[in-house]
Amino acid sequence: MTAPHDRPTAAELLEALHEWMERDLLPGVDGRLQFHTRVAINMVDIVRRELELGSDQEARHESVLASFGMNDDEELATAIRSGTFDSDLSAVLTRLLPIVEDKLRVANPRYLR
Amino acid sequence: MVGPAHEELEQGLTRVMNAASITNLQRLSGGASRETWRFTADDEEFVLQRVRPGTIGGFQVEPRVLSAAHRAGVPVAELVVDGAERTELQSPFMIVRAVEGETIARKILRDDRFNTARTALTGQLGVAAAQLHQIDASSIPGLVADDQMNRYQTVLRDLGEPHPVFEAAFRWLHLNQPESTSACLVHGDYRLGNIMVNEQGLAAILDWELAHIGDPMEDLGWLCVRAWRFGGAFPAAGLGTYDELFDAYASVTGVRPDPDVVRWWETLGTVKWGIICISQAATHLSGIVRSHELAAIGRRVCENEYDLIELLTKGTP
Numbered sequence: 001m002t003a004p005h006d007r008p009t010a011a012e013l014l015e016a017l018h019e020w021m022e023r024d025l026l027p028g029v030d031g032r033l034q035f036h037t038r039v040a041i042n043m044v045d046i047v048r049r050e051l052e053l054g055s056d057q058e059a060r061h062e063s064v065l066a067s068f069g070m071n072d073d074e075e076l077a078t079a080i081r082s083g084t085f086d087s088d089l090s091a092v093l094t095r096l097l098p099i100v101e102d103k104l105r106v107a108n109p110r111y112l113r
Numbered sequence: 114m115v116g117p118a119h120e121e122l123e124q125g126l127t128r129v130m131n132a133a134s135i136t137n138l139q140r141l142s143g144g145a146s147r148e149t150w151r152f153t154a155d156d157e158e159f160v161l162q163r164v165r166p167g168t169i170g171g172f173q174v175e176p177r178v179l180s181a182a183h184r185a186g187v188p189v190a191e192l193v194v195d196g197a198e199r200t201e202l203q204s205p206f207m208i209v210r211a212v213e214g215e216t217i218a219r220k221i222l223r224d225d226r227f228n229t230a231r232t233a234l235t236g237q238l239g240v241a242a243a244q245l246h247q248i249d250a251s252s253i254p255g256l257v258a259d260d261q262m263n264r265y266q267t268v269l270r271d272l273g274e275p276h277p278v279f280e281a282a283f284r285w286l287h288l289n290q291p292e293s294t295s296a297c298l299v300h301g302d303y304r305l306g307n308i309m310v311n312e313q314g315l316a317a318i319l320d321w322e323l324a325h326i327g328d329p330m331e332d333l334g335w336l337c338v339r340a341w342r343f344g345g346a347f348p349a350a351g352l353g354t355y356d357e358l359f360d361a362y363a364s365v366t367g368v369r370p371d372p373d374v375v376r377w378w379e380t381l382g383t384v385k386w387g388i389i390c391i392s393q394a395a396t397h398l399s400g401i402v403r404s405h406e407l408a409a410i411g412r413r414v415c416e417n418e419y420d421l422i423e424l425l426t427k428g429t430p
Contacts, residue, residue, distance in 0.1 A: 039409050046412055077275035080284060089281050089288075093422045096278055100422060103415035111416050113423075 014048040049106045057102040064099050122150070125202045126161070129194055130154040146170045147322075151211060159193060163206035171205045172197040174255040178298070178324045179209070181253055187245045188237075188317050190309075214309035214316040218343040221310045222351050233314035235353025238336065239361025241318060242303060246329040247366070250298040258296065259325040262286055265385050272391050278418040282384045285425055291374045293328045301325050303332035304341040305350045333358065333370055334378025339420045339430045340386050340413075348379075348429075380424050387417030 008016065021041050029037055070076040079085065085092045104111050119138065126135045132154040141149040141160070146168045150161040164170045176195035183189050190209035197205050221227050221234075250256055266283055269276070301323030309317040335341070337348040337355070345351020349358040355372060363369040394411025396402050420430035 036406060039406050043405060043409050046409075073275040073277055076277045077280045080277055080280040083284065085281065086284055086288060089285050090426050092281050093278065093425055096281070096418075097422050097426075100278060100415055100418045103412075104419055107412040107415055111419065 011048055011051050014044050014051075018044045018048070046107055049109070053102070053106055057106070060102060061099050064095060067095065122202065123152075126152060126154065129196070129199070129201050129208070130159070158211035159208050160190065160211050161202075161206060161208050163196070163202055164204040166204045168204075172207045174253065174324065175321050176207045177253050177255065178321045179207075181248050181298075182245055182318070182321070185244055185248045187241050187248075188315055189321075190317050190319070212309050212317040214311040216306065216309055216319065218305040218341075218351070221305065222343055222345050226312060227310060230310050230312055230314040231352055234310065235347075235349045235357045236361040237315035238303075238308070238350060238353075239333075239358045240365055241315060242300075242329070242332050242336075243362045243365035245300060245318070246297045246332070248298045250296070250326050253298065256298065256324065256326055259301075259327055261327065261331065261385065262290070262381060265381075265388050268392060269388050272388070272395055274391055274395075276387070276391075276414070276418065278421055279384055279387060282380060282421045282425065286377065286381055286384070289377060291330075291371070291377055294374075295329060296326050297329050299325055299327040299329060299331050301327075301331075303336050304338070305336075305343060306341065328374075328378070330370060330374045330378045331382075333362070333375045334380075335382040337375070337379045338382040338386055340383075340416065376424070376428070380421065383417050383420050383424065383430070387414050387421070390414045390417065 018041055021037060021044070026034065026037050026041070065072065065076060068076055068079075070079065080089075080092065101112060123135045123138055126132070126138070134155060136153045138150060138152040141151050146165055147170065148163055148165050150163075152159055152161065162172070164172070172195070176192055176197060179189055179192045180195075183191055190212045192207065192209055194206075194208040196202065196207050199206070215221055215224075215227070221230070262283070269279055269283075300318065300321060302320050303318070307318070307320040308315060309319055336350055336358070342348065342351035347353050348355055355375070359370045359372070359375075390410050390413045393407045394414075397404050397407035397411075423430040
């Protein structure tokens with residue numbers, strides 16, 4: 001299951017790092033360093049969530065792009081910029097919502113309503 | 114930390130302030146291009162802002178804007194020395210009288226000591242915005258017009274990171290652009306985080322470096338962008354409703370802001386903050402300033418995409 005690597009898994013390593021930063025590092029710092037430590041803990045959590053959710057999200061991203069007949073974000077961005085979707089921008093945005101929600105599930109799940 | 118640079122600054126300030134003594138000199142913060150210091154000159158408290166030695170920038174317009182705002186009765190720190198053209202402190206600077214209060218948004222929104230301030234703040238921000246928008250912009254030499262929409266569209270293109278949601282938002286902004294009713298002095302960064310608050314409410318509006326000539330509704334829209342609510346439940350600075358803000362504004366100008374126009378500016382503000390997030394991460398990635406804080410901001414881009422989808426499909430984020 002964990003081949004080629006031994007345990008802890010990547011996610012378990014990050015979990016251990018998070019625990020240490022929160023338990024031992026954070027109480028000993030204040031001011032700017034405390035803020036920067038919180039930022040760092042948050043980054044560890046982002047990577048952990050991306051490891052967990054990333055592959056499903058990649059598939060969803062591709063399928064949404066495919067539903068527009070596009071290969072990547074660049075193509076879609078260019079088409080939108082050129083006015084192709086001007087008649088129904090709201091529908092385009094609604095179709096893009098699942099991709100954005102996926103990004104938030106990794107970056108900041110609490111932001112979702 | 115006191116070093117030779119610190120002592121040199123102290124000596125420079127003694128000359129600039131014509132003071133017997135400069136004490137308590139301490140660095141408050143520093144951006145990429147500016148430093149902020151606080152000091153005591155003969156028992157009075159002041160704040161110095163200066164261009165970080167060795168970087169490009171200046172204080173060409175900001176001191177003039179600050180004095181004009183002060184004359185108009187807008188709560189601002191009083192300008193004491195306009196150092197735009199002076200050389201005593203190695204690089205351009207300005208000095209203002211210190212204003213006491215809190216700038217950290219989360220404290221203003223949550224600490225008990227600001228209970229009274231919170232009930233007053235939305236109204237005070239509406240009134241102050243209206244007052245600053247009534248200043249005669251032609252009385253301030255050097256103030257320039259700024260087309261925010263085109264500027265940020267160009268920034269996004271130059272960054273080279275495609276974002277379909279931002280492109281859709283720009284198309285909507287182009288197709289729905291309101292007629293600009295007036296061109297006036299705009300603060301340019303009017304939001305929680307850039308205001309000083311005391312127990313009674315608004316003590317001073319800070320950070321005038323992005324002041325320009327534009328549509329007054331830009332400031333109201335920016336104030337309501339979800340990022341600047343810092344988790345608060347209401348649109349205006351996280352604290353108040355649109356109606357409270359607009360009523361206060363109208364109490365000064367006699368004209369109530371058009372909610373659709375403010376929403377247009379809030380939408381542009383949301384795109385703008387999203388693009389600034391991309392460029393902050395790019396500042397790290399390109400090596401200009403290596404910083405995990407800047408890197409992390411790159412993952413906040415999607416918060417703005419989410420808000421834009423809510424704004425443009427439901428009408429409110």
